Amino acid sequence: MKNKILVLMLILFTASFSTAQLDRSKRPQPGPAPEVKIGNAESFVLANGLKVFVVENHKLPEVTFSLVVDSDPVIEGKNAGYVSAAGELLRTGTKSRTKDKLDEEIDFLGASLSTSSSSIYASGLSKYAEKIMGIVSDIILNHDFKQEELDKIRKQTLSGLAYQKEDPDAISKRVSDAVMYGKDYPYGESETEESVKSITLDMCSKYIDTYFRPNISYLAIVGDINKAKAKSLIEKYLGKWEKKDVPKNTYTTPKAPIVTKVDLVDRASSVQSVISVCYPVDLPIGNEDVIKAKVVNLILGGSATGRLFMNLRESKAYTYGAYSSLSADKLIGNFSASTKVRNTVTDSAITEILNEMKRIRNEKVTETELQNAKNLLSGSFIRTLEQPATVANFAINIARYNLPKDYYKNYLKNLSAVSVDDVQNTAKKYIKPNNAYIVVVGSAQDVAKNISKFSVSGKIDYLDTYGDRYNPNVKKVPEGVTVEQVLDKYVEAIGGKENILKVKDKTTKMSGTMQGTTISMTQSQKAPNKFYQLVDFGVGQQITTFDGEKGKMSAMGQEQNIPPEQVEQMKLGSLYSMLEYAKNNIKTELAGMETINNKDAYRVTFTYPSGKKSTNYYDVNSGLLVRTIAEGAGATQTIDFDDYRDVQGVKYPFKMSLVTPQGAIDLITSSIEVNTNLADSLFEVK
Numbered sequence: 001m002k003n004k005i006l007v008l009m010l011i012l013f014t015a016s017f018s019t020a021q022l023d024r025s026k027r028p029q030p031g032p033a034p035e036v037k038i039g040n041a042e043s044f045v046l047a048n049g050l051k052v053f054v055v056e057n058h059k060l061p062e063v064t065f066s067l068v069v070d071s072d073p074v075i076e077g078k079n080a081g082y083v084s085a086a087g088e089l090l091r092t093g094t095k096s097r098t099k100d101k102l103d104e105e106i107d108f109l110g111a112s113l114s115t116s117s118s119s120i121y122a123s124g125l126s127k128y129a130e131k132i133m134g135i136v137s138d139i140i141l142n143h144d145f146k147q148e149e150l151d152k153i154r155k156q157t158l159s160g161l162a163y164q165k166e167d168p169d170a171i172s173k174r175v176s177d178a179v180m181y182g183k184d185y186p187y188g189e190s191e192t193e194e195s196v197k198s199i200t201l202d203m204c205s206k207y208i209d210t211y212f213r214p215n216i217s218y219l220a221i222v223g224d225i226n227k228a229k230a231k232s233l234i235e236k237y238l239g240k241w242e243k244k245d246v247p248k249n250t251y252t253t254p255k256a257p258i259v260t261k262v263d264l265v266d267r268a269s270s271v272q273s274v275i276s277v278c279y280p281v282d283l284p285i286g287n288e289d290v291i292k293a294k295v296v297n298l299i300l301g302g303s304a305t306g307r308l309f310m311n312l313r314e315s316k317a318y319t320y321g322a323y324s325s326l327s328a329d330k331l332i333g334n335f336s337a338s339t340k341v342r343n344t345v346t347d348s349a350i351t352e353i354l355n356e357m358k359r360i361r362n363e364k365v366t367e368t369e370l371q372n373a374k375n376l377l378s379g380s381f382i383r384t385l386e387q388p389a390t391v392a393n394f395a396i397n398i399a400r401y402n403l404p405k406d407y408y409k410n411y412l413k414n415l416s417a418v419s420v421d422d423v424q425n426t427a428k429k430y431i432k433p434n435n436a437y438i439v440v441v442g443s444a445q446d447v448a449k450n451i452s453k454f455s456v457s458g459k460i461d462y463l464d465t466y467g468d469r470y471n472p473n474v475k476k477v478p479e480g481v482t483v484e485q486v487l488d489k490y491v492e493a494i495g496g497k498e499n500i501l502k503v504k505d506k507t508t509k510m511s512g513t514m515q516g517t518t519i520s521m522t523q524s525q526k527a528p529n530k531f532y533q534l535v536d537f538g539v540g541q542q543i544t545t546f547d548g549e550k551g552k553m554s555a556m557g558q559e560q561n562i563p564p565e566q567v568e569q570m571k572l573g574s575l576y577s578m579l580e581y582a583k584n585n586i587k588t589e590l591a592g593m594e595t596i597n598n599k600d601a602y603r604v605t606f607t608y609p610s611g612k613k614s615t616n617y618y619d620v621n622s623g624l625l626v627r628t629i630a631e632g633a634g635a636t637q638t639i640d641f642d643d644y645r646d647v648q649g650v651k652y653p654f655k656m657s658l659v660t661p662q663g664a665i666d667l668i669t670s671s672i673e674v675n676t677n678l679a680d681s682l683f684e685v686k
Helices: 002-021 082-092 099-109 126-142 147-164 168-181 193-197 201-211 227-238 290-300 307-315 343-362 367-384 388-400 411-416 420-430 444-454 483-494 497-502 564-572
Strands: 042-045 051-056 062-069 112-116 119-125 217-223 261-266 272-281 322-327 333-342 437-442 461-463 505-514 517-526 530-536 541-546 551-555 558-561 587-596 599-607 613-619 625-631 636-647 650-660 663-674
Touching: 042 227, 051 227, 051 388, 062 126, 062 388, 082 099, 082 112, 082 147, 082 201, 099 112, 099 126, 112 126, 119 126, 126 227, 147 168, 147 193, 147 201, 168 261, 168 272, 168 333, 168 437, 168 461, 217 227, 217 388, 261 444, 272 343, 290 307, 290 322, 290 343, 290 367, 290 411, 290 420, 307 322, 307 333, 307 343, 333 343, 343 420, 343 437, 343 444, 367 411, 367 420, 437 444, 483 497, 483 587, 483 599, 483 613, 483 650, 517 663, 551 564, 587 613, 599 625
Parallel strands: 051 217, 261 437, 261 461
Antiparallel strands: 042 051, 062 119, 062 217, 112 119, 272 333, 272 437, 322 333, 505 517, 505 663, 517 530, 530 541, 541 551, 551 558, 587 599, 599 613, 613 625, 625 636, 636 650, 650 663
């Protein structure tokens, strides 16, 4: 008994001593990043180019087949939706199996099967591996699309669109994508009732036959199977899958706007605003910044512990939640910060989002924030390793995106190495509060005035629920008025065709002040389309020269050729352009009436052969051009014209008010000279 008491006292003494030496006021230092032990996937390549990765896992008698087709996205245009429909049709039967028979076989095997336009997933008991593989190969090699199945898919899709049409969250996502990427980019397209109704079986069949090819595909096989068995199955069932050259699709890469822009979708009945601050980001998968960007986003708004959540919900009580994402992508990534708030605090919520974006750029995060973010990301990564399929997915990603072979093995080590300075430097690179699209879905009557302050120009672009711009002040054009009449009236208003054609050359001198700097400009034109411009802004000059076929710009000692798309525009910008729309294949459309500077004006849109567009506004009474809007990559330039004066029989505006991303300026013309026999050497491009 005494020995037991002595032992107990020693234990208590030791415990007390140990407790006394532990300083619980200090946070334990994190240990070194654990080594990630990832099993290697065995691989082989079929003669047709199919790349196969096998991961053995015999804990359960199951096997999974995951096929990924690595094709470039296509621009679906007016038929948006046919690509996803094609993927769904793959699951609706083959030449030897109706959909009912296919469903029956899958159910009998206790298996699962799903398809998309770029993948097939199937899983089941390993003893049925060959039967499952047989079904997968039948779908790939012998798919048979039926009209009745397409009709069902269209009906389901239209039902979903009917709901999304009025859902503010769906509207925000659809419009934000259109604004960020543009509708002529795959990620910016969206399905409409019209596009879904236009889908045909032929479109779907052609898509699968063109893009579903083994030479751009990866197959992961995971589970109770070895490499030899897997290779035998794949060669037997997919060896006859015919390889074929697959089109490589190219697109103009979207860029963040030069300055922050505000877009509003007016929903008069909304008592809340859905806010999205977004822009495209050049962040390829596997880029060295990806892991750092994950840390930045997690601290900013990637979870309920992020700054956006803590600010807008916990501190300000504006919302139930506020989050952000910063995503890498094979083509183009994106940043988005989003929330839903009541109308009265819409502008306040936007202010706080932008403030947090600025703060993470301008101030270093704390060591505690950094370590918490690392812990969350580490835990998430480690949990994925519990799934055998993760190893196969890692192997596919390494091959698909040309990643270093040890990319995932070093993931935790690279995550652990992220420093406070890394976070700030990465935030400065990818968090852009001054180059974002602010998209608000809400009541214009309640929020428009207060959110206009976030736009450099002070103006808001109004968008419909599919991201198309419109002006809420547009009026209905009187019946019988045509675009030809509007353009003819303008020609007559400025002097008539005969007088316009008498002008062989013209030199205009003008000046104005922008942000305290005086800017002088001289423009010279010579028929048919030669152009020279000298801009003097005090500390330097910019010269643009165009000889009718090619052009060059020079500034601050550097020169560059005018890009091809701009050359086309300049070729069409002759002294007689207002007389040559049809000749130059420029499509014109009378798009409505608007109030411009307190006067009614006809709105005419011009679509050039390249697809680019511009808009002119002509005073209803005088016929004179009062405004033009030209949209470019991420920027819009608006020019108002006033003070028309006669110069040798032709009227020209002596005042031009420009609104550009850099600011506003009034250019006042001091002189216009015509027919001075300008020398061709002035327009020579050396």
